[in-house]
Amino acid sequence: MAVSNTGALKDIAGTIVLAGAGKMGGAMLTGWLAGGLDARRVVVLEPHPSDEIRALAAKGVRLNPREATSAETLVLAVKPQTFPEAGPMLKPLVGPSTLVVSIMAGTTVTAIEKTCGGMVVRAMPNTPAAIGRGITVAVPAGNVSAAQRATADALLRAIGAVEWVTDEKLMDAVTAVSGSGPAYVFLLAEELARAGVEAGLPAELAEKLARETVAGSGELLHRSDLPAATLRQNVTSPGGTTQAALEVLMAGDGLKPLMIRAVAAATKRSIELAK
Template sequence: MSNTDTLKNIAGTIVLAGAGKMGGAMLAGWLAGGLDAKRIVVVEPHPSDEIKALAAKGVRLNPKDAAAAETLVMAVKPQTFREAGPAVRPFVGASTLVVSIMAGTKIAALEEVCGGMVVRAMPNTPAAIGRGITVAVPAKGVSAAQRTTADALLRAIGSVEWVEDERLMDAVTAVSGSGPAYVFLLAEELARAGVEAGLPAELATRLARETVAGSGELLHRSDQPAATLRQNVTSPGGTTQAALEVLMAGDGLQQLMIRAIAAATKRSIELAK
């Protein structure tokens, strides 16, 4: 069954709390996947014009009446999560599936504030173009059917992986949640190095941007490991090998990345306390 078919088969009302960039991307993905707009409720105190326009298509925006829904997706900012609790709690019954995409918000906190059967998920910013990667972890008691529902809703913004140990979510946040920033930094520094090598700034920026974007797309489409794709570009004794000998030295990119991921993981643990 395709994800579109799964979306269409989701039962009951789906409440989206928070329709900012990530929540809005999810909503767009659901509608594009064929989910009936009339079954979606959006709770958003400051809706964008785009979200307001969806009301004309049947999406219920900030309804005055609230009743327990089959599914609640929490997409508010983590720092306003507890403040939003009273507004969303009426939508949650004992068996309501609660899917959170809020960074650093633990299952225990979600159960305390929202109730219901919780799935904690961590997407990343490429979700805005439907190319995100999300990792999800279910609380005890989440049924197979609810897991399927959560998976379908999350797949509307990209790929989905599942783990069973919530403690892994800190490392997930460090690798994929924060990961796009590392890639953007690579493009930044590649352009800067090009300027240092004598290229005009505009040309260096374009070369770096298109190289990173094109290489990412090649990695996406290929079933070969990243190491193999790297080796395919590297001729013995050539220019690429000369650069890689610097990047792959003992104090090079590998050690920098290990330290960076460790720092991000540590900070994720601190923020979740």
């Protein structure tokens, strides 16, 4: 069951603490400021800030302040493997009504509640967030209010689309499909270029053709209201070259069972990491 809650960055009250400002945390911060969030209301805790994050401090973002600051909202963007150590250090920032938004893969709502407390929203974004084209799926704990869901939605929507679910068990499959999915697409571009070289194209040309074809097709899929299957059919002429290739890709041992096995393997690993 999907839950629709939208809010605006300008409506968010209180101090927002961002714990972890690597690629994903940095992308979120950039999106917040571009969306009109007052930089002076953001505290960033990052032991190894990039030059880009340091530059944002000049705009008013408080970077690694000496004194701990209580947070109305705490965004956990640390690496999951560092959370057992970092989590207890962040707990003093969390009050009884603090919203905790986690984008850590494989870290359950219960684990976050035990370590940090607060009202937890668990979210899974993906790397196109770096250009504002991510897709994030979020699930709220039972004690998260509608207003807090709206706050989380606004913060996550700054890096792309957001979908809400009520069943946390879905997050492992979400991780396998959209969280890991960009790697599958990049692999497709790699192998399409490699196949072009095998067919006789110069390597540089094959890479260019594969890269632009994947990027352009993705943009067409993004802009079109048509299902992916219809767009595929629109490229395919009966008895033509595309049909010849699709007969290989859509064979019984082709892409469909391979993708099912790949997503199942990623889902299984996500479950294992959460234990």
